[in-house]
Amino acid sequence: MVPTPIGNLLDITYRSIDILKKVDYIITENKKHTSILLNYFFIKNKLLTLNIINEKKKTQDYINILKDGNNLALVSNAGTPVINDPGFLLIKYAYDNNIRVVPLPGSCAAITALSASGLQSNKFCYEGFLSKKKQLCQNQIKKLSEEKRTIILYESPKRLINTIKLIKKIMGKKRKILVAKEITKKWENIQRGAADKILDKISNDDNWKKGEITIIINGIKEKKIQSIPKKIFKIINIIKKETSVSSAIKIVSKIYGYPKNILYNAIINKFKKVD
Incomplete structure (x- = not known):
């Protein structure tokens, strides 16, 4: 190889x-x-x-x-x-068939772009190309929005702008990303920053309408358990009286933006001790 x-x-x-x-x-x-x-x-x-x-x-x-x-x-x-x-x-x-396979090291756009991203590189996932179907693409990005590792994608220049728009909409306009075009070639162009800033930079630039594209996305950072204020526990305690604990946690997670797994681990254990 x-x-x-x-x-x-x-x-x-x-x-x-x-x-x-x-x-x-x-x-x-x-x-x-x-x-x-x-x-x-x-x-x-x-x-x-x-x-x-x-x-x-x-x-x-x-x-x-x-x-x-x-x-x-x-x-x-x-x-x-x-x-x-x-x-x-x-x-x-x-x-x-017991035939020896010998891999040689060499060029790879995904790893080359990651090395220049300035984002966490000790843990990352490679997702290749997103689906060409709009709804499936949205679902993939939504799922990746909770990924803690740095994410590597390949993208077609024809779909690049729409993909960045979805990243901005679903992952948040301040999500850090890097977009690399034509790595190692004469027309190499690497842009890094918040999703909204990158979108502004490349939206009206015809140079981004062709070439091979790699996108690097910063993984989500977990909010520490100790950062959950006491009022969150009180709010869930009130809501759970009208519904289940899991439903209360889901509601508060949507309102305040805390990851559900963090709330489950911290809050359910707290209620168990109380009970």
């Missing part, structure tokens, strides 16, 4: 170049695209295709080629193979 540059061709490693020269075949998503890289480094090798259309059909053929003793290099159009690209089945079948 050989990562290829995500923009600047000089980002490829010496080891990757050496492997691409030595293997029997190179499996690529797009022959024309990969040929640009190979020609730049004077690499001549036979190219095979593996894409979203032929993946199921071709995978077994390539396993047979490996069984015959050949070495294959898997590359994507840009970045680390299999991350949002074809190749998962090939890797899985290789393990199923």
